[in-house]
Amino acid sequence: MSKPLHNNVCNEKNFSLLYEKYAQELGNFLYYKYGNTLNPTDKVQDAFIKLWENCAKVVPEKVKSFLYTVANNLMLNAVKHQKIVFKYQEVKPKDYTNESPEFVLRKKEFLKRYEKALSNLKEEERVAFMLSKIEGKTHKEVGEILGITKKVAEHRIYSAFKKLKEQLDDFR
Known part of the structure; x- marks a missing residue:
């Protein structure tokens, strides 16, 4: 020791x-x-x-x-x-972009059209679509939140998706 x-x-x-x-x-x-x-x-x-x-x-x-x-x-x-x-710590946004002015303009136009297309959807389709695609919920979770079956949730989501694709098709 x-x-x-x-x-x-x-x-x-x-x-x-x-x-x-x-x-x-x-x-x-x-x-x-x-x-x-x-x-x-x-x-x-x-x-x-x-x-x-x-x-x-x-x-x-x-x-x-x-x-x-x-x-x-x-x-x-x-x-x-x-x-x-x-x-x-405040993160200062950059005041420049590597995107071309044309791209920025097309992006703004697309955003306006996307918002308009979303507003044209039926409320139940829009809610189901946004829960699934924006918040990342599964079809089962969407169904539970809205009080509907999984199949009805799937139908609403795919129906909304189809309508959005039709309205925004010319932006490809």
Whole structure:
């Protein structure tokens, strides 16, 4: 059994020995687990600061466990924070396109005609079609949502699809 390096964590000399013993190893652990983007060396420093602040409460045998737990939690908090930042970071729309002006115009025209064609469908056909094609529901799920059988849902979807194809046929 190895001899412990420390008897009292609050002793500056013992704390310095603990730092020399665990800092590099802890930094490598965080680097391997989370990469370099979240500054693992900063988290190691913060973990040792927490150890110093709580040195009277930490039993000398539990120092390594305390350091690894604190450092890992600091990294997890940084990961959570980064996810929140990315979520709320405004994505600026690009003000240019690789599409030709003719294509953009045809796309707008098609969208108008598609919306008009959808509005010309019977309500039950439009609802079934949109549940199936827009929301990705199966025919069975469409039937359950609308309170109809699977076969009736299929008929409504295919009927709507056929009418849309007829009205938008010249856009091929």
